[in-house]
Amino acid sequence: EKKKTETVLKDKKSKKRNLSLKEKEANKRSEILQEKNLKKEHIPLNDISNVLGLSNALVVAVLQENEITPKHIINKIEWYPKGEIYQLKETQNGLYDKFEKEYMTFIELRSLNISVASIQKFPVIDVPRLIKMEKFKNSKVVYPKNSVKEYMNQKRREQIQKDITKDITIPFATFERLILALDVSFSDNAPLTQKYWFSYVRQILNKTKGNKQSVKKQINRMVSISELLANITKSKEIFSYSTRELNLLLFNHEVFQEYQITIYAFFNAINNEMPFPVIDLSKIKNPNEIKRRKKISKKEVYSPTEFIQLLDYVKDVELHKQEAINDVHDALNERNKYKKYDSAWLYVLLHMNNGWRSSDFAYNIPRLDLPRKINNISDFEILDLSLDDAKYMVIQLSSKLQSLKHSKNQKTNYFFCSDELMYPLANALIICELRTRLLELNNQHLIDFMNEKNEMLKGTHDAFFANFKKNFKFGSLKMNRTFIGLMTDVVKKKTNRNPLEISKFIRNHSDMDTTNTYIDIPQEHLDYIASQLFDKGYFGYTYDLFSKVLLGETSITPDDSPKKSVLIKNIFGDIYKIENLARYINALEQEDEDLLHYFNDHSETELQEKMLLLNLGQLPAKEANYQCIYGKCIFLERNCSRCPFAVPHFYALTKIAANMEKRLKEYREIHGNSMYWGEKVRISNLLFSDLLVLSHAKQKFGEDVLSAFIKIEYDDLKEQISLLPSPYEYITIKRG
Known part of the structure; x- marks a missing residue:
């Protein structure tokens, strides 16, 4: 019985197990069938990554951006409509092709040897998440190919310009080479424009003066304007355009103002060549006037x-x-x-x-x-x-x-x-x-x-x-205006001179408007700023005496004043006997007394103004690099180098130094060969006067500076002088 019961139980369990397996198999078959049906029209999230070639994280972000949501979630697997995903793939392919055609990555730009600094100046476009694959995989931004092309063309152009303008002998010939190298050509519809423009360019470049950079800049400007004119005249001559059209095409904010000024001058030159004007300039926007107004409105300066x-x-x-x-x-x-x-x-x-x-x-x-x-x-x-x-x-x-x-x-x-x-x-x-x-x-x-x-x-x-x-x-220009403005105000407040004329001298402008800059210096800063603006390159007995009088040493008398004999001894002391020059020295000392009396006869205010103008170079003399205390020569027969009222600037040393070798040679020849007393007197006076100036310079600037000017050591100069025939019997009181 017991065994029979156990057998029955086993059969029941076996039947139950078999039934369970069948149910599972049926369920599995059902799931497979369901999945098969889903795959016909849907795709699981993990497979989308393979379809789009993107990481799972990017796929999730892209699906969210495009508002694509799962239609089924089976066993925690999200299923998305295939149609929407493959439509997204088509969008991806089109977008990728567009970006590949129109944009470049950072790595591609660097492969062209474009510097990082230059790349940073390019416009940028964010790379869409949808195409962060293949070459765009690690790129956050890309750069427009047209910008890269413009940059490469500009670099090529600059290299051509650099190579051709490296050595400029004839500016117009360099211009012609550039025009040819850059393939700038006028159309057959504008032969007259080309003829007159090239003729104008030749005239301008033939008259161009300045340093190499200025000439190069002028040539490059003319080439750029040539391109502009060539593009505009593809269909007709420049003269065929109405003034309204010319204003729209050339005289607008997109064309550099300097180009406009040159083109305006070109039109004016053409009108002057013709029997009657071919372009009515009265209806053209005058860029010179626009520039002038801008200058007036934008004259920035630094405060005192x-x-x-x-x-x-x-x-x-x-x-x-x-x-x-x-x-x-x-x-x-x-x-x-x-x-x-x-x-x-x-x-x-x-x-x-x-x-x-x-x-x-x-x-x-x-x-x-x-x-x-x-x-x-x-x-x-x-x-x-x-x-x-x-x-x-x-x-x-x-x-x-x-x-x-x-x-x-x-x-x-x-x-x-x-x-x-x-x-x-x-x-x-x-x-x-x-x-x-x-x-x-x-x-x-x-x-x-x-x-x-x-x-x-x-x-x-x-x-x-x-x-x-x-x-x-x-800013360079801002500091220039500041410097000129400060100097103008100093001159205005401390002298009776026209400040515009003086500031014009400082920068040597050819027109008044460019120097019409004023800065009001507070009184407490006036003297300090004045001391920072003016040159102190003047020297000599007259200048030193002038300075002492201004410093308040009004008790100076002729007997207390520095003796010329001290300086003369520095030159001749070890060579000739000073006493043999006594007559000449006495004459010099008498002139020094006259000079001191002149200073003492003027008020401190008058002397301060003269000193200011002297340091500014506004008391010109007959000879370059001298200033005249009088401001206007009263000794017309004298040279400045031999006049007590003339103050030398150290620039004068350049001329004296240049003449020194010639002077020494002439001195030897005249004293060795000439029978004429007058010639020996003349050359002795000239040599002595030059050496006296050099001695003053040595006293103020030192032997190294003096040696640099005269191109030989000062001691060597003295040795050369010691070998010369004695000048003392020929040196005269006359200093003319």
Whole structure:
């Protein structure tokens, strides 16, 4: 019974188990069938990643962006409509093709050797999540190919311009080469426009004067305008356009103002060549007038307080010397870390005393000889520059800048350096010269910002002014206006002279409007600012006596005044007997008494005004580089070099030094061969007068400076003089 019961139970369990398996199999078959039916029209989330080629995280984001939701969730698996997913795939393919055709990735740009800095200037487009695959997989943004093409064309153009304008002999020939190389051509519909335009360009370029950069800039401008005119005249001559059309095409905000000015001048030139005007300029927007109005409305200047703050900052030698030297060390170790701090220091210092254009600073500060004790930058780092060496550097610079012309108008560029800025300027000059030597650069100029236009860019600007007040922006033109405005106000308040004429002299503008800038200096800053603006390069007995009288030493008498005999002894003392020159010395001393009486007969106010004008170079004399105390010569028969009322500037040393070798040779020949007493008297007086000026210069500037001017050592000069026949019996009282 028991066994029978167990058997029955087993059968029941077996039947139940078999029934359960069948149910499971049926359920499984049902699920497979259901999944098969789903797959016909749906796709699981995990498979979408393979279809779109995106990561699971991106797929989720893309589905959300496109508002695609699951239709079924079976066993926690989300099923999405296949139609919507493959429609998304088509959208992806189209979008990918569009981006591949129109945009480039950062890696592709770098493969073209485009710098990171340049890439950062391109417009950017965000890469859609839908196409973050293949080459766009790791790109957050892409860059328009048309912008890249424009950039590459511009770089190609710049390289062609750079190569062709490297050596300019005949400007118009260079222009023609550029036109050909850049494939600039006028259409057959505009032969007259081409003829007259090229003729005008030839005239302008043949008259172009200035430094190399100015000429290059002018040529490139003419090429760009040629392209503009060629594009406009594809269908007809420029003369066939109405004035309304010309205003719309050429005289609008999209065309550079300088281009407009040139085109306007071209139209005017054509009208002048024709029997009657072919273009009615009265109906053309005059770009010159627009520029003038803009200048008037945008004449920004620094306040007197800002000028003084900047002055205090740039003359901080302890700060800037070390920063500049550290930066040069960086340049030696890793060039891309170099901030050009030394060039910035020199550039800003020069602006504080000179109203030059930026290009004049950038390209005209010449290489200099260093003081003998300075051989390398390590020596200079631990050396405090002596005042004599500082004076040597600045005067050396002054002598080399004597013939400098403004790049724009080719008028004389006057160089100024106040006493207070002489020491920092000398330090900056030395570091720039050392840097040029260390980096083995072939530059002929000391300021080097290492870019094509040699401009102080933002990185250099921010590095130099890092320790100055926040948000300060240094501008060359703004500082020029400030310098001229300050000088104008000083002259207006301290003299009776026309300040416009004087400020015009400082920058040598050809029109008054450009110098019509005023700054009202508070009275408490007037004297200090005045002392920072004017040159102190004058020397000699007259200048020294003038200064002493102004300093209040009114008790000076002729007997107390410095004796010419002391200076004469410096020249001849070890060579000839001073007493043999007594008659000549007495004549000189008498003239000194007359000079002192002249000073004592004028009020302190009158003398201060004269000294101000003297330092400004506004008391011209008959000879270059002399100033006349009278302001107008009263001794017409005398040369300035032999007149007690003429004050020499150290620039005068250049001419004297240039004549010295010739003078010594002529002296030997006349004293050795001539039988004429008059010739010996003349050459003896000339030699003595020149040596007297040199002795004054030696007393003020030192032997090193003097030696630099006369191109031989001062002691060697004295030795040459000692070998000459004695002049004392020929030197006369007459100084004409």
